[in-house]
Amino acid sequence: MTALPAPFWLPLPDAPDFPAEGFAPLADAIGRLMGTRNDVLLVQGEAMVALEAVASSIGAPGRKVLNIATSPYGQWFGAWLRRAGAEVTEIAGRAPGRPVAAAAVAEALATDRFDLVALVHAESATGILNPLAEIAALTRAHGALLAVDAVASLGGHPLALDALGVDIAVMGPQKALGGPAGTSAIAVSPAAWERIAPPGAAPSILSLGDLRAHWLETGRGALPGTPSALEFHALAQTLSRVEAEGPEAIR
Template sequence: MTPPAPWTPLPDAPAFPATGFAPLADAIGRLLGTSNDVLLLQGEAVVALEAVAQSLGRPGLRALNIVTSMYGRWFGGWLRRAGAEVQDLVARPGQPISLNAVSEALDAAPFDLVAVVHAESAYGILNPLEEIAALARARGALIVVDAVASVGGHRLEVDGLGLDVAVIGPQKSLGGQAGVSALSISPAAWERVAPADEAPSILSLADLRDGWLATGRLALPGTPSALEFHALAATLARVEQEGLAALQARHADAARAARAGALALTGRAWVSPDRASNLVTAAALPPGITAAAVLAHAPAGHTLSAGVGPGGDGLIRLNHTGPRARKDVVLGDLVALARALGALGHAVDLAAALAAAADA
């Protein structure tokens, strides 16, 4: 007789109450500092980003799309597929966008929409969102922000910055799972959203508006995954228990320690502290040493990683996102990096690096 499979609650998760969706949206609104509508979308945040592009993009729309990683490049592609006229403003590989470049692009031509990623986990960089938003607002353009990585790790006040769309996911700084995403949307952005079609689409914000907001937020369209929404509820409850300010401070502390320790080991900073992400620290590698070589010589069990995209082999990422934003994690990553660099012949002073991290 075949023994029964081990019991697991995963396929038998209790139904998520229909009355529970609106409180989740309200909690996300508080995290984002916004009174705008908040939509919940089933699927990883890339689904929400594509839905925004599909719903706002149309023939005649002129978009300035800031590209500092593959995520920005994808967003521009989705806008083009929807018929928009897109100008990609591409930063140097692995670097944040120059504010002067944004200003010059906005001065050179009129745009209806400006899109930007706030914090980039691919390179551990932070784009100057506040200044970009001010430039876009002054020219009457909608502002669309990919805040998937930054929410919880950096201060983000949607209404204070005048952001029209902010897309988030719980799987980064908030420390949750990736099965549900969310976005806030302003009245001005709603005016630009393509109307609902005869056939409903997961990529239609208008369908979500008509199927959820217009019905009093009593039930999400389709068949929501109970397991994913229970996970989101638990994540948001945990964030509220810790406190948003404390969560942001924990990420900032971890980032300062990682940057200080990495600088002591390599002698080079990837970006200045004001343009560095609190989620991932990019350690610029010494000349002649590649990320692939570091990873090949790192001790077993390490969690170091190379950058993603052009220029990524010139840096090593130390991940201190969400539950990893802790002193012991940062120190462990620094030890792993020091051992790899030492094995490659680079002189390292591990004690000094750990002391720099502890002081920071």
Template sequence: MSRFDATVLLDPPAFPASGYAPLADRIARLLETRNDVLFVQAEAVVALEAVATSLATPALKALNIVTSPYGTLFGGWLRRGGATVTDLVAEPARPVTVEAVEAVLDAAEGIDVIALVHAESASGILNPLEAIAKRAKERGILLVVDAVASVGGHPVAVDALGIDIAVIGPQKALAGPAGISAVSVSKRAWALIDRPDAPVNSVLSLADQKRDWLDKGRGALPGTPPPLEFHALKAALDRIEAEGLETVLRRHARTAAQARAAVSDLGLTAFEAGERASNLVTTVVLPEGVEPDSLLVLEEVIRVELTAGVGPGSERLLRINHTGRRADEKTLRETLAVLAKALGQARA
């Protein structure tokens, strides 16, 4: 196998300051929103921490939905800022139910914010965003959505759903770079974030982003923006727009359906299916007698991106990655062929 020549990435041309605002506008169109879009110059987990840090005050009451380690992290960041947090922890590695959300909202008083992850790559599940968004809108509660894994794989219509803050990372279904992320923020959310006592002089401060970039006309970004990441983001958006977002969404949905049908043919059980399953990842329960540790160290398995589930409840789950450019019938066939071979070796 030929080695990649990393020297081609050295001495990249600068990304023009005039190019940041158009990129933000293109992301806004992708999210179907007229809200502000800003960049966090880091992987999306930093953007999520920035959102929690920027929102959290001792006066804030939040319902934090936990369906993976990312929800646990978000609740911890809110608490660090003094917020009162009610964690709604779903059954391990499973989606939350709308009924459970309603029960907490009925029992709790004065909830200001609901936070949830839309699609979980950790376990391949999909949380019922539309139904939860409806409940949040009915009660006037601000909605924060981690759409890092779902954007491009599932519809994320920010304005139609009433999402106040959406965090995205281009590295999943958009098949872009991992080192840059974006956040859309509604006027209602800015009222909680851009306040006199907001955290400032920090990479975790969205108020800084607003004051230093949005309020100054969206020209040069503060700090030293990474040109490679922005060039790659532009290229990823070029490719998504050339294919068409609706086509990208259908491609992910079609590949996910093919993956679930195929694992059944292999005698495996999909962990989730239908509206409770993500289009990005199919998880299967490994059969008795097949140990994850022995299967996942095989070179071919690693090459086709068959990986272990992440978090509580995922101990015997195997993830089949059909995200981004891997949402393709030929790639899926190759992945499943490796899986069938590896299972045969493990059972022998």
């Protein structure tokens, strides 16, 4: 009987730390890519975590939301808003897998007074693109905040948050940008901060108020908790590549 080789251990080298001073430049690069000068928060988790954090932080009893749900992602966002206490009215496209019509949004806005309009910009499962520019104009005229899931659209379609008047936007680098799935980011306007719940008694990954208090307002140094160095190194490489090539080259 042939003897088995002796067991051995071949440990992988430890990942190099991601420097605390490197987080702010990542947030700034994301802001440039999204076309915004608003605050950008880094989230240590896939974009679903960031989306749930937005809903948990801005949903509240008495708050009325028009949620444009053209996919499961939009439906989940509405469910998280309801869990936070918001009153959610939902509309969808003319048929499953179809974008919403701007006229349908205008009709819904004419029926009630809403504090927030929410939508997914692009749907990776179906390939549809909701008419963000038209919806943004309608939302501004209505006097509501606008929240956008831009995870699948960023890098694949032009996106200029400030020019459009988007108040909250979530990005994830794993779609058109070709980056890692373990990090995400949220852009937040001053008007949105006025509606977001303040920090709680204990820090929460689902609290934008906590991220603001424990990272943004402390000088954007070390992130709370233990960030994954590999994920943030990968994000830095992704953003560096996209900036070097230019967004038009990857669309």
